[in-house]
Amino acid sequence: MERQITDEKIEQFRMAMYEDEKQSSTIRKYVRDIRKLQEFLQGRDLDKEMLILYKAYLKDSGRYKTRSINSFLAAVNHFCEKMGWDELRIKTIRVQEEAFCPENKDLSKKEYQQLIRTAEQSGNEKLALVMQTIGSTGIRVSELQYITVESLRQGMAEIYNKGKVRRILYPSKLCRVLMKYTKKHGIKSGAVFCTRTGKPLHRTTVWRMMKQLCEKAGVDKEKVFPHNLRHLFAKCFYQIKKNIAKLADVLGHSNIETTRIYIRSTGEEHKRQLDQMEMVLAT
Numbered sequence: 096m097e098r099q100i101t102d103e104k105i106e107q108f109r110m111a112m113y114e115d116e117k118q119s120s121t122i123r124k125y126v127r128d129i130r131k132l133q134e135f136l137q138g139r140d141l142d143k144e145m146l147i148l149y150k151a152y153l154k155d156s157g158r159y160k161t162r163s164i165n166s167f168l169a170a171v172n173h174f175c176e177k178m179g180w181d182e183l184r185i186k187t188i189r190v191q192e193e194a195f196c197p198e199n200k201d202l203s204k205k206e207y208q209q210l211i212r213t214a215e216q217s218g219n220e221k222l223a224l225v226m227q228t229i230g231s232t233g234i235r236v237s238e239l240q241y242i243t244v245e246s247l248r249q250g251m252a253e254i255y256n257k258g259k260v261r262r263i264l265y266p267s268k269l270c271r272v273l274m275k276y277t278k279k280h281g282i283k284s285g286a287v288f289c290t291r292t293g294k295p296l297h298r299t300t301v302w303r304m305m306k307q308l309c310e311k312a313g314v315d316k317e318k319v320f321p322h323n324l325r326h327l328f329a330k331c332f333y334q335i336k337k338n339i340a341k342l343a344d345v346l347g348h349s350n351i352e353t354t355r356i357y358i359r360s361t362g363e364e365h366k367r368q369l370d371q372m373e374m375v376l377a378t
Contacts, residue, residue: 098141098180100133111177116258120237128170146171146185154188155307161188202318202327210305210319213312222304225288225296226324231266233328233346236321238300240285240295243279254347261347328355 104289105126112122125136132141135149149171153164165187175183207230214223228234228242238254246252256281265273273287278334282289286298301321345353 096181098178099128099138099203100136100141100174104178105133105249108177112173118237118257124166125170128167131167132171132174141180141183142182146183150185150188161190163250164188165190166297181343189252200323204327204331206312206314206318207324207327210308210312210314214308217308217311219304220276221288221296221300221309222308222354224273225301227271228269228288229321229324230328231269232263233325233332234263235325235347236298239288239298239301241285242273242286244282244284247274247277247287256347259347259349261344263345265358274314321349326357329354 105341108126108129109122109126112125117125120180132149135152141147149185150164150168153159153167159167161224167189168185172184175181186302187257210227211223213227214220225239226304229236234254235243235256238256241254247265247270250270251262252259277283284297285293287372290300291294300323305321306316309319312319329342329346330346333339339351339354342358343351345352346357348354
């Protein structure tokens, strides 16, 4: 049986994902990943041997991190599933999770507060409130569209993501400041955070504004991106109750193992814990 990746099959794959109600960003990424495999094949048939060679090519190229390679392979497996070629599915690379997160990636609460103060002092009220909304609810930046005037009145929002719906509660103080913001700017319904044309604020816009804020705030730009606010929320939430199952529900994770990544301590904290064990007697 000939199994070539053609433009027609890629379009079939795209439509199948659309019908599965995948997010548009996910559809675009998976299509890009399959086109990468199509380019590698150069018209050759797809079989298990070619996929093993492709996996080796990705690893040996030195261009991609392991997580990126696994992401490419996940797209390939999903494509094979939709084409009815399940026997071609290939194993991803097993990754041992780090016991702690690198210091240069860990955003502290103090740095978070400094970013907000700097945004306010720079007159960027919208960005200051966007960061506080993510930091106090743990939503993804792509979920900002569900922060609406109507949901503020109810004190909670329904978040739709990855085929699931979850409810998030607003902290009382966040509700008050966002209601004040909507009243000030004449936002009577729909998304709280909008562009000048009234469309919900896009995540790339938030990412760009945060990066521009780094130098003024004196915070390492490696730490400053929207998803790190979600990580900070997770750590702060977990420190209060130490309930990882509850945290997984709040974050919208199906797998608690994913949640564990969010609550890793820093290398410095990990070292302090090792020192406190006092397992070395030599002086």
